[in-house]
Amino acid sequence: MSASSPHGLLINGEWVSTSQAAPNTNPSNLADVVGEYAQGDASHVDAAVAAATAAFPAWSTSGIQARHDALDKIGNEILARREELGALLAREEGKTRAEGIGEVARAGQIFKFFAGECLRLAGETVPSVRPGIGVEVTREPIGVVGLITPWNFPIAIPAWKIAPALAFGNCVVLKPADLVPGSAWALAEIIHRSGIPAGVFNLVMGRGRVIGEALVQHPGVAAISFTGSVGVGRGIAQACVQNGKKVQLEMGGKNPQVVLDDADLAQAVELSAQSAFYSTGQRCTASSRLIVTQGIYPKFIEALQARMAKIKVGDALATGTDVGPVVSQAQLEQDLSYVEIAKAEGGDAVDQFQRCEVQLICLGTTLVTGGLAALFGTAVHQFASLFA
Numbered sequence: 001m002s003a004s005s006p007h008g009l010l011i012n013g014e015w016v017s018t019s020q021a022a023p024n025t026n027p028s029n030l031a032d033v034v035g036e037y038a039q040g041d042a043s044h045v046d047a048a049v050a051a052a053t054a055a056f057p058a059w060s061t062s063g064i065q066a067r068h069d070a071l072d073k074i075g076n077e078i079l080a081r082r083e084e085l086g087a088l089l090a091r092e093e094g095k096t097r098a099e100g101i102g103e104v105a106r107a108g109q110i111f112k113f114f115a116g117e118c119l120r121l122a123g124e125t126v127p128s129v130r131p132g133i134g135v136e137v138t139r140e141p142i143g144v145v146g147l148i149t150p151w152n153f154p155i156a157i158p159a160w161k162i163a164p165a166l167a168f169g170n171c172v173v174l175k176p177a178d179l180v181p182g183s184a185w186a187l188a189e190i191i192h193r194s195g196i197p198a199g200v201f202n203l204v205m206g207r208g209r210v211i212g213e214a215l216v217q218h219p220g221v222a223a224i225s226f227t228g229s230v231g232v233g234r235g236i237a238q239a240c241v242q243n244g245k246k247v248q249l250e251m252g253g254k255n256p257q258v259v260l261d262d263a264d265l266a267q268a269v270e271l272s273a274q275s276a277f278y279s280t281g282q283r284c285t286a287s288s289r290l291i292v293t294q295g296i297y298p299k300f301i302e303a304l305q306a307r308m309a310k311i312k313v314g315d316a317l318a319t320g321t322d323v324g325p326v327v328s329q330a331q332l333e334q335d336l337s338y339v340e341i342a343k344a345e346g347g348d349a350v351d352q353f354q355r356c357e358v359q360l361i362c363l364g365t366t367l368v369t370g371g372l373a374a375l376f377g378t379a380v381h382q383f384a385s386l387f388a
């Protein structure tokens with residue numbers, strides 16, 4: 001098939017169509033379908049792993065200059081197309097256009113950084129305790145790596161994982177998040193045209209329980225790198241240990257922001273507002289818990305509420321929007337359930353809360369005050385523009 005819609009899988013350097021495809025919907029406007037994207041099954045994982053396995057001997061010995069040149073070229077194209085790809089990202093994920101462009105630029109820089117790393121591959125020689133014996137430490141590729149990525153950074157997190165894997169001579173099967181296949185597909189298309197050999201990089205889109213699990217269970221996959229929820233990550237860790245695979249996990253976090261009596265009020269308010277609400281709070285580094293000492297508490301809360309009132313929530317692509325929609329209806333429902341938990345755990349009031357027009361999946365910005373020690377006692381990674 002061609003690279004046109006429905007967007008196919010990339011296996012062994014070929015675009016592959018499937019019997020199933022899924023729409024990629026704009027969370028700012030549910031009537032806007034970004035595109036149809038192929039949904040693979042376990043047989044596509046088998047084919048992608050076989051292609052990557054076949055490509056591995058040549059790629060892993062291809063030389064650092066060839067790998068540098070490929071990654072540098074990919075990085076340059078991403079950077080040159082940052083506006084277009086940033087708009088696509090904002091359209092499919094709901095972060096604002098500026099945030100989308102910033103993320104795309106970051107992805108381009110990541111490829112260029114790892115292009116540089118190809119050229120300074122180093123090892124170590126260390127003396128042994130046994131006379132006349134030397135110890136040499138070298139870094140070697142491990143084979144085929146399966147990369148499973150989340151929806152909140154649809155291009156930067158794939159870039160974090162793909163670029164170093166390729167730089168050090170591994171071959172890749174990427175399974176992007178089902179909600180946001182568009183940015184990953186665009187990235188795959190750029191990688192495909194960069195001239196890297198067929199099979200070195202493969203894209204298999206589809207459901208986590210189908211494609212993700214098939215990758216994790218596949219005997220031909222030497223390592224898995226995963227970013228996503230705690231529950232899924234735990235299951236992946238167990239399966240990888242059982243199957244003798246290397247595994248790298250980045251899962252939920254719960255980031256508190258501490259504001260002490262002697263804080264610079266304006267700076268503390270700005271950092272808190274940016275950290276909690278921008279990117280719709282859908283960021284591993286977002287703060288979701290505020291710990292404020294008593295001396296500054298009243299003026300801090302008042303100033304934070306005034307700052308929140310200025311945040312414009314709306315269509316991610318519209319001029320002037322500060323905070324775009326929540327990524328999906330399911331995530332919105334999860335976010336709303338956290339507001340209820342916060343209230344049930346002793347929150348006094350929901351001070352700011354906006355829901356947008358029918359077409360928008362929006363949470364708005366929410367602050368729950370009071371009972372701070374009790375609030376969200378569980379280590380929930382809430383991913384909502386919500387401060388408790």
Ligand SMILES: NC(=O)C1=CN([C@@H]2O[C@H](COP(=O)(O)OP(=O)(O)OC[C@H]3O[C@@H](n4cnc5c(N)ncnc54)[C@H](O)[C@@H]3O)[C@@H](O)[C@H]2O)C=CC1
Pocket residue numbers: 148149150151152175176177178206207208209211212213216227228229230232233235236250251252253283284331334381382383
């Ligand atoms: N630390 C972070 O950056 C992230 C944290 N999260 C947290 O996870 C919550 C839920 O987000 P989800 O998208 O539902 O995360 P998720 O963990 O379900 O999905 C992440 C990736 O894993 C895949 N996946 C799902 N089930 C799988 C399975 N059984 N085996 C292998 N792969 C599987 C998904 O298709 C996706 O590509 C968020 O609300 C947030 O709290 C989500 C994304 C990123």
Ligand SMILES: O=Cc1ccc(S(=O)(=O)O)cc1
Pocket residue numbers: 103106152153156157282283284285
């Ligand atoms: O989810 C957390 C996250 C993901 C990506 C980045 S960056 O764009 O690479 O800086 C930051 C935070």
